[in-house]
Amino acid sequence: MKRIGLTGNIGSGKSTVARIFEILGVPVYHADLRAREMLKSGKVVEQIKKLFGNQVVNSQQQVDRKALAAIVFNDKTKLETLNILIHPLVEGDFSVWCNLHRESDYILQEAAILFESGFDRLFDANILVTAPEELCVARVMARDSITKEMVMDRIQNQWSQDKKQKLAQYEVINDEVNMVIPQVLAIHREILSK
DSSP states (O other): OEEEEEEEOTTSOHHHHHHHHHHTTOOEEEHHHHHHHHTTSHHHHHHHHHHHOGGGBOTTSOBOHHHHHHHHTTOHHHHHHHHHHHHHHHHHHHHHHHHHTTTSSEEEEEOTTHHHHTGGGGOSEEEEEEOOHHHHHHHHHHHHTOOHHHHHHHHHTSOOHHHHHTTOSEEEEOSSSSOHHHHHHHHHHHHHHO
16 A cells, blocks of 8 residues: 655645545545544643643633644744644554555545655655645635734745645646646556556
8 A cells, every 4th residue: 555645835725635535535644634633632632731821721621723823833842842742643543544544555644744744754655735825825814714914824834835846746736727636637547557
């Protein structure tokens, strides 16, 4: 079974591309969604409370993701601290998930910070979804009902598309000009043929 990473900066459309691969029958591990699930674990909540204070936990003793984001996306050291806590949990969970899908021709892991986290080392190849920054910003503002400044803070915590393009073996251009499905189909066929 081949392991393929799928990434792209915020607002690039990587989740849309992941859904197309799922329609093609490819199992997709959504790292960011799994990380959110791990934030619900009592043990993780306690660790986050110790690291970031009571203000990031609501009255139901759940992590307030908006409060946590407000802290970590404004402080790279705190973001790194959070990643050091969550990334090993995601990596272990991914290993178990891969074992469940070992009969597949290939699997994908969708992750926002695949290269930044070093997870790209786990994969046989990596796919990068790209889009112009202004389009990414507009998509995130509309999706999350947040300001341009908030989106830009998040973008600053990700590597540039140029840097990621040098590391990716495949690219899907999601700029509302190029059709995405034919690009995904071509990548799918190429992965299956290798």
